[in-house]
Amino acid sequence: MFKYSNTNKRYYTLDYYYKTKFNSKVAKINLDGNFTCPNIDGKVGFGGCIYCLNGSSDSNKKKTLLEQFEEKKQIMLHKWPNSKLIGYFQANTNTYDKVEVLKEKxxxxxxxxxxxGLSIATRADAIDDDVLNYLExxxxxxxxxxELGLQTIHEKTSILINRCHTIQKLRKRNIxxxxxxxxxxxxxTKEMMIDTIRYLNKLDIQGIKIHMLSIVKGTKLESMYKTKPFKILSNEEYIDIVCDQLEYLNENIVIHRLTGDPLKEQLIAPKWILNKIDILNGIDKELKIRNTYQGIKKIENEQR
Ligand code: SF4
Structure with missing residues (x-):
């Protein structure tokens, strides 16, 4: 058993982290705070990232924050009675507004x-000093x-530097x-994806979410894929890559996610991503066959 797990997992699960930190099951309530995004409204770009459906995939859109919260809280407490709760501002860029507005929400x-507590998803370029002071x-x-989208380290250097700089600023304030x-x-390539993990080990991050790229209806990626199809990873390739990434990842980084959750009706490819349980079981099985766990290759590299 991995030291940061009380199940058969060979990686540092979020559930284990919450239970040891709060002595309780913790459920996250995802919320749409009705924010937009600098990459949608024209400040940085229009139309969003290639894979983005502009945060509008959620049924939250027409409900108030409290209505969303109450509805999801009931679902979570039915599943896990007596859980503690974290409000998760998920859709779009949740620090992209005046501090007074953020405060209110x-x-x-x-x-x-x-x-x-709160979990807030945002972009590195949407945390100015006023927001940073408030977050502190x-x-x-x-x-x-x-939560910050890094996506890959194989981006234009200036973009990458800006993202890492924001991580440093947040860490200086102990966030x-x-x-x-x-x-x-x-x-x-697989090597490039593993390089992203090696790079992350050098940053002071506390958690990671690993997603499989999904092609969703209405995104730029859909048009790209239809015009010039590119190779999409198979289920087996994805599991193999994630296991390698876990082996290289620092053992103290908490795993918040190992796959995404696209809506069936919006998903074009890959369809295997809908079988989340199969993917997670596949990762457990593969790590067991390899008899490895999170951080083993990082530890081996350091010992050389
Ligand atoms: S930063 Fe997020 S919300 Fe904004 S366009 Fe990219 S994926 Fe969409």
Whole structure:
């Protein structure tokens, strides 16, 4: 058994992390705070990232924050009675507004019963100094995590430097950072995806979400794929790559996700991504066959 797991997992699970930190099951309530994104509204770009459906895939859109919260809380508490709750601002760029607006939305959720913290998904270029100061203040009052999309290290250097710089600024203020990466981006090789993990080991991050690239209806990626199809990873290739990435990943980084959750009706490819349980079981099985676990290759490399 891996030291950061109380199940058969060979990696540092989020469930284990929460249970040891809060002495309780913790459920995340995903919320749409009705924010936009600098890559959608024209500040940085229009139309969003190639794989983005502009955060509109969620049924949350027409509900108030509290309605969303109550509805999802009931579902979570039915599954896991007595859980503690984390408000997860997920859709679009959740720091992209005036501090007063952020304050109003975040603190409304923090006031709700059993809420022990917030998780806020955003972009590195949407955290200015005013927001940073406010996040620092918030972090002193509650359990706060900032989620940043890094996607890959094989990007223009300036973009990468900016993202890493934001991570450093958050860490200087003692704020936990979770980074998202995507496997299977067009023309990336397995070695490049493993390099992304090696690079992340050098940054001071506390968690990671690993996603498989999914082609969703209505995105730029859909048109790219239809015009000039590129290779999409198979289920087996994805499992193999994730296991390699886990082996290289620092053992203290918490695994928040090992696959994505696209909606069936919006998904064009790959269809295997809908079988989330199969993917997770496949990863467990492969690590068991290899008799390896998170961080084993990083440890071996350091010992050389
Ligand atoms: S940063 Fe996020 S919300 Fe904005 S365009 Fe990219 S994927 Fe969409």
């Amino acid at each position: 975040y603190e409304l959720i923090l006031k709700q019963k059993d809420v022990i 203040e918030l972090n002193k009052k509650t359990y706060l995590t900032i 936990d950072v979770v980074v998202h990466i995507i496997n299977g981006l067009p023309y990336e």
